[in-house]
Amino acid sequence: MKQAAEHAVEADSLVKTYPGGVTALAGLSITVRPGEVFGLLGPNGAGKSTTVNILTTLVRPDSGTASIAGHGILSRPDQVRRLIGVVSQRSGADPSASGRDNLLLQGRLYGMGGPALTRRVEELLGRFDLGEAAGRPVRTYSGGMQRRLDVALGLVHRPRVLFLDEPTTGLDPEARAAMWEEIARLAAGDSLAILLTTHYLDEADRLASRLAIVDRGRVVAEGTPDGLKAELRGDAVHLELSEPPDEQEARSLVEMLPGVREITLDGRRLSARADDGAAAVPVAIAALDQAGMPVAAVTVARPSLDDVYLRYAGRRFAQTDEPVAGGAR
The missing domain is CATH 3.30.70.2470 (Protein-tyrosine phosphatase receptor IA-2 ectodomain)
Structure with missing residues (x-):
């Protein structure tokens, strides 16, 4: 248990097969340290989202083990859920409610309340530049504003680990650049661990302090972006x-x-x-x-991360970006 507690996230030999015989994970193992941005880089169908779903207790692995800050995802799922924040690919905000009300509700779901919750909500609205729009229904927000609100929702209860699952997909270049800046600011904090999944090579190169390249449900290379490129x-x-x-x-x-x-x-x-x-x-x-x-x-x-992917996966990154049947992601 001591070794697991040293990591914010630890996954060992995760296997997951969906109906129809589609293998999403084939023995994936990663560790994420407190205070780092760890990137899972891979094309659609590589198993990134399945990994996040398992680590956030939404899906049970067929085999393998995983823990969050030393707490097993299967043995202590309730404790794990209190330690994590999740920003999924689809917004979890109520579009008919205001940004402020969404944040207040999120806090109450985690047992927060009173002046402490009010202060936390106002702090996040200011931090994510949502103060002027705080009273408006979320359906009136731009795509970039909605994504900033999604990240704020994941941070209300001050989690130990924040999962960002393809956080910039669908954003225009300006909103995407703004989200990169916000993730970089989050990474500059004290001990928050961020697990970022992405299929954008430039995003992983810029944001991840360490990354794992995932291909067909396995980690084929792991290290810092500069270190992996230097191997070539x-x-x-x-x-x-x-x-x-x-x-x-x-x-x-x-x-x-x-x-x-x-x-x-x-x-x-x-x-x-x-x-x-x-x-x-x-x-x-x-x-x-x-x-x-x-x-x-x-x-x-x-050398680029595309060259790294070519070396370890045997094909260009763009060649792998294709739909996968059976629900594997």
Whole structure:
């Protein structure tokens, strides 16, 4: 029990299969420390939301264990629910009630009341820039305002762990940037642990102090965003060919170049890692052009989380973003 209490969230070998034989989780394990933003990065269907549903006691795992601040999700679910705040993908606010009334009701559900609750509600309205709209029905709020209210609702009772499940999905760029700033401010607090699920690479890169890349219900890589990218030595080189090439021939040509490795081909897009991208590109272009495979466009960049995903999952992030049957998320 001592080891579990050292973590805000601990999950070990979680397995969940939905009717129809769809495996949402296939042995997922993570730990989240107090005071950090931990990102679960993966495409739709990777198992992120199922993980959140299990950790917030909404779904029982088929096997595996999990705890919140040392309290088992199966053995002490009531205690777990008092320690967590949840911001789900869909707003939990009553659209016909005002923002203030939603916050007051949320506090009362957690046993709060009197002047202490009133002060807490006013504090949150001010913090999330909702003071002027506090008396209006939530249905009149913009998408960004509704999301800020959702986060405020999750914080009323001062939880130890805040779950943010795809918090910026559907927001316009301005509202999304504002939500990023608010999450960063939350992360600067004392000991609140934040578990963030996202399928946005830039969001995970910017907000997560540590992250786990999830693919088909398993963690395939874990670490800091900078640390994971640093594992990929050299430059990422992407060549867009004019026509779909003979895969074996194109791969063989590029494999012969010095300092080039980890070659993948997706249609007309050939990607590789190179010790020196600037030096490798003209040689690669010349070799492909001589073989009748002219290059239409070239990109050389430092490693990104997309490159990390490609290395550990064997395909580009965008290739995995597809619907999954049977309820797995």
